[in-house]
Amino acid sequence: MQQLLDTALEQATPAERERFRTLTAPEPAAPPARPVSARAERRLGDAPHIAAALEWIDHHAAWPAGTARHAVTGALADLDAQELRDRGSRRGRITQADMADALARYYDPRPGYGRYAARVGAATAHTSVLTSADWLDLACPLTARHDQLRTTGGKPDPSPVLTEQTIDPAVRRLAEVIAMDTRLTNNPLYRLLSVDVEPGRIGGDVGITHFVEYALTMDLLEGELTDALTAGTPIQPGSLPLREHYLPDSAAVLAVGDRLCAGGALALLAIARPADILRGEADYLLLVQERSGNVLNAARRLAVIPKGFHEPLTDVRSDARVGATLLRELEEELFGREDIDNTITEVRSADPMHPSRLSEPMRWLTERPGRLRMECTGFGLNLVSGNYEFASLIVIEDEEFWHRFGGQVEANWESSSLRRYSTLDEDLVTELVTDTAWSNEGLFAMLQGLRRLADLDGQRVTLPVIEWEIAQ
Template sequence: MAVAHRRAFATARKAAGHTQESLAGMLHIDRSTVIRWEAGETTPVAYLWPKLAHSLGVSHERLQDLLAAPRRDEGPLSGVASVCAWIDTQTGWKAGTARGKVADRWSRLDVTTVYERSAHRTGTSREAVVRILAEYYGADALYRASFGGKNIVTTIATRPEWLNGAPTTAQYEATGDARRVSLDGTAARAAVERLAEGLVLDIRFTDAQIYRLLGIEDEAVFGPARFAEYAVTSDLLEAELADSLARNGKMPLRDRWLPDLASVFDLPGRLCAGGVATLCAFARPADARRPEPDYALVVQKRSGRVLNATGKLAVVPKGFHQPMTDPRADVAIEETVRRELEEELFARTDVDNTLGETRAADPMHPSRLSAPMRWLTEHDALRIEHTGVGINLVSGNYEFATLAVVDDPTFWTRYGGAIEANWEADGLQLHSTCNRAALAELVADESWSNEGLFALLQGVQHLSGRNRTCVRETPRSRRSPVDNELGIRTSGQSENTAAAEPELNPHGAS
């Protein structure tokens, strides 16, 4: 019966005027994924259902029939099955209880209310979030900077040694996770609500393996974890924080899981997931629009389908640090940066594990690279630099700020037009390192995510530290707008000392 329905799905595709390839292109997936749908091997993940129904010109209910999927109380719930199973285990509920609760809550949610709540959370100003967390944890640990006459404070907790000479190597410890998280009634209700809202908003929940940070000394040490646990524990803190503005500041989940800085920095004692935020800087030659060569800095606005920093400005690529097929070989931060470049800027869908299982033994094998990445690799033109490490107090995530630099302007001439955002971004912006006024305006934008702003400031500082913010050397009077004006200090320095420092002075507590 399932096969007959999948034949009907193929018939509907053809009736809509789509080949397997054209449908895959509209959905930004591989043709092989469509083939597996039609063969009855897999079912589309939850976030794709609305767009798939629209592409085929059918209703949601008809699409369920075509895919032989149950009605609304089951359908895309398959995408959160493993998360629900984890909730059952941690709460002591009977198997299937969480799935039933999510299905019930999903069926009763008012779509308009969910979108309004999401918009409220997205619209929460970074300044308000910083103020709440500074009051909660104390401001001394927070990364701050000044640029363009504006003082900036973020929610990133860091240390001087994590900014100066951040760890550049990583090791993997395949230790069993002895911690057991017990979800009380408040946490379990929040988890169920999060999953139900996620289904309405078409947020991707894929229970892939991720890395958890175990420690940072001379090198970063990572261990294994599952995305399911993160999605219904640490990830809940961001929404709770935004909602607390209308709830007299009450944050029961934070009070339980991250009550103070000691718990934040107790990396082995909690699930500290996270990832990389990479500032991309592409050298560009002068042209009719730009009288001087420069670096193009790429910035994104996060889409509504991502798990966190929804609707915020961020550097790109930005992604979870996680393995593809080999946890030990993939543990280096550079591996995640290269993969995210392929996925988020160079249109490689087969390295996006939210679209389904990875089928290639080595997705980043040279023979599979996109044309832009292959050129960068063959010409040894891509430099990935570690610029800082911090813990984002919003959710307790670790953030490795990195800088991906292409100094050869030939790349931009050949492949600048091939750079495009994937589903994680609502659009891309380009900013010139030779336009001081625009950079100051960009830094001051309140819609930045804190980890994105952290990576931007650290990356710009590293660029200007080599006096190569503009591609070629210019006389001092015509230097890049940020050349020779960037420095770094720690909070151990006095405010009087800071006043005499160069204009960009990021620092964190010791």
């Protein structure tokens, strides 16, 4: 009988072997009972999003209800808040280039795909965004005719089964969220099932998952990578257990429908300004944010703004359009619309982006054609956590906007600061795009946005030529 089983296993397909491994793997053992301090119990609380996370762990670990609460409470008792802050400082010393170089060594090359890089003057910037020539310089207007992502519920959600290898990091992550008072909400997210992108059009299928599942699985990969880099661990296949489990090779990265592939949309914002007696010729004002330490994604990194997860608010089908996410994030992150920030409050309006509810700046931008341009400039898959990234450009083309509303443009809690740059300041913008503090996806969107902006209006843009390349 053993010989027959061995022969069957040798002849099995990779998919059959993985199913056999899943069926025969032992269920993770429930943690031993530990005394629960009153202080830890109070910190754990019973907020709905924390309760959803606990229920998710119990379900996917095959634990009896309530076991995850005891596990997280025990992890809370073991946490040292100062050590977490020190770890955050250590992680902050790992640059975008460090991560991109490490992931280049980890992942095998794939024909037709490579990591996005760009030459900016004498410098070259490398990112961890896996892309292809067909996914770049899309110049795709974000209108219904060109922005064609479809929502489908036909494919089952590949929900992970938590094993001994993955359950402890999930429990610890939730404990750290509670200890550091990091915002966590279990909102629905789009997950990519397929992608069909070409110049002038973005298409594909998306399904629905929830943020808790992403936060306790794929979003752990960045922390594992930066901790390994700070410890001097050689980055190679087999050295990162969570990555080996969730995103082991380039084939897994590209197979978006077979894994949890969440993601988002982010855009370089360029605001036209007229000539000024002090500033000089007409230009575009560029806004760049430094991300707050209270966000789960790209904390303390430079990024373009707006930047947000691709997620529905009230209309699962219409909200799947990339342009819908960017308009909502523009309202939330720069125009002060807290009522559509579902990390702060529940969204109760049937149509949060109805014209009657828009902020004054957004209403002015959208009430007349020619004031606002939105385009997708590139698409890629971020090797850091497997996320999909729709890099975009938002251009406010009417010079009157800044005169009218410049004083109302203010970043929300997700940013610790805003930086302003002029497209006529070649030295400072060149210094900016070679800064090592960028997030990988932010740098990708910045470089692609600058390329497209120079094509649209060369008179307002005097920057070095930016030439992308696909690095293996």
